[in-house]
Amino acid sequence: MTASIAYTAWFKAKETQALIAALEAARPNGSRFVGGCVRNTLMGREVDDIDVATQLTPDQVTEICAKAGFAAHPTGIEHGTVTVVINHRPFEVTTLRRDVSTDGRRATVAFTEKWDEDAERRDFRMNALYADASGAVHDPTSGGLEDVRAGRVIFIGDAHTRLREDYLRILRFFRFNAWYAKGPLDPHGLSACADLVAGLDTLSAERIWKEVKKLLAAPDPRAAWEGMTAIEARARALPEFSNETRLDALCSIEADLMLTPDPMTRIAAALADQDSARALARRLKLSNEERERLVAALGTDVKITSYMSLREMRRAIYRLGNQPFRDRVMLAWAGAGGEKAQQWRALVAHGQMWTPPKLPLTGDEVMAAGVPAGPKVGLVMREVEDWWIDADFPDDKLSVIERLKAVAQGMS
Structure with a gap:
């Protein structure tokens, strides 16, 4: 099964081509687009972020970009990520990684040059698709292309292992189903989420909130939400x-x-x-x-x-x-x-x-009507405003002033 993303506007954009050309000149066949930009392109969805995976180290990426005149910011240097900005367009360039250790919340990583090792540490097969400088799509898990075409969210390898690496993936499983699934939730993935649902208790509030907002932004999240409720993920993450x-x-x-x-x-x-x-x-x-x-x-x-x-x-x-x-x-x-x-x-x-509309009356006008400075000015303004609202917000300054005079006189 083959695929290409070379036809898309973001791929052909001059900024995208300038970046990949600079990286490829330093190391041929060493950099590929990855993740959401490839997945969404193949699924006919909008592409918001462009990520690049590379065999180059962060220091090399920074040096290459400086020579090319691009801005390079070490936004996640401990995990190998450099944000490159070209003509105000950001790209996240990350060195290939493999997990050294994980605790269910964060991972210690080491750099690698192997594409399959980088793919294995990702969550779902549809997120482990890479596209090279020609636009040709590579599928190291041998299931990602099939998943994007079928609308399936399948964990890479053993679902329990992927979840123990980061328990946030329980919520991501439901979020990705809400956005991308065309059929029922994968039963193996759902079963693994149910087995390890207690892992949600270890996650930070900020990570949970971010995922919940993304999940509930999906056009129709009901099937995913029902799955969350069935395994008590909703009750644990969102008891309110x-x-x-x-x-x-x-x-x-x-x-x-x-x-x-x-x-x-x-x-x-x-x-x-x-x-x-x-x-x-x-x-x-x-x-x-x-x-x-x-x-x-x-x-x-x-x-x-x-x-x-x-x-x-x-x-x-x-x-x-x-x-x-x-x-x-x-x-x-x-x-x-x-x-x-x-x-x-x-x-x-x-x-x-x-x-x-804004009430066409100022404090100075109230005082000009004979109301002394102080709390009484606010009382008069509120009285006039109540009348103005009841009158359905007339755009008539003269009527407002006449009402002001009557209120001011009545309060004197």
């Missing part, structure tokens, strides 16, 4: 997720209507309330922005219904903001079991199109 029914309904809505999924909305859907969102944020060390978004999505201070009028919708968006409003609409839609899709979808669309 208690609303499986709402998450499943949300995924169904997005898949049926081909809506672009947002992993943060899905995560909010799986949580019961704001307290569980805060608990998840603490345990998995979410950023402040991520925590605040989940908490806002699960708020109950503004009632969201499928039959909201445009005026009610605008009022809600003004109070909440566009993103929290969309999150709450999607959660309410999923909570309703996906019914009244046309009405909910219209709310989502209007919520994205309408930009909340």
Whole structure:
């Protein structure tokens, strides 16, 4: 079985060709593209990152790139990785490696010149595909090409061994199935994940959170998610997720209507309330922005219904903001079991199109109306703002000033 990626735009790009030419000039047949860029190209998917595996050492890569005028940064030098930047386009160039020892979280590696040794330390056969300078694809495991064509996620060699090397591969197994599988989960891989699921307890919060977000960004992760739940991987990694029914309904809505999924909305859907969102944020060390978004999505201070009028919708968006409003609409839609899709979808669309205006009133104008500086200025502004919201945000400065005068006079 043969394949080539020479036809693709990223492969033919001048930056890509300049890099591989420089590396090949130093050591012919010593560098190959590897991993996601090869896999995704063969599967007709978008390519985000370009990785290169090389028999050259990191020092040699750095020297070659300096002579060629490329920027080279030692971003993972202990593991043999140099990030090369050409015309603002980054490439990760990594020396071939073999594992010396592993503890289920990290590995000690040694450099090698053997392509099969480098392939053996990877997780899945579809991730161990290499493409040389001509674009020809090499398949050291003899199963990667078949897997990408069949849409199968199969561990390299013995699944238990691969998992003991890094227990994060349990979550990666489900994430890759969510993104790339065309059929059921590989039973041997699933069984190995079940046998070693306790290994998830050893992983750092940051690694778990990163994988969960990637998994839930897949167009339809339901089959993979069901597999996680069946072997209790979900319960171990994400004990705060208690609303499986709402998450499943949300995924169904997005898949049926081909809506672009947002992993943060899905995560909010799986949580019961704001307290569980805060608990998840603490345990998995979410950023402040991520925590605040989940908490806002699960708020109950503004009632969201499928039959909201445009005026009610605008009022809600003004109070909440566009993103929290969309999150709450999607959660309410999923909570309703996906019914009244046309009405909910219209709310989502209007919520994205309408930009909340700014109150056309300043503190200086309030004081010019006779209100003394101090707390009373804020009280008057809030009173005028409440009127302005109830009036559906009139773009009429004169009306706002007239209302200001009436409020100021009434408070004097």
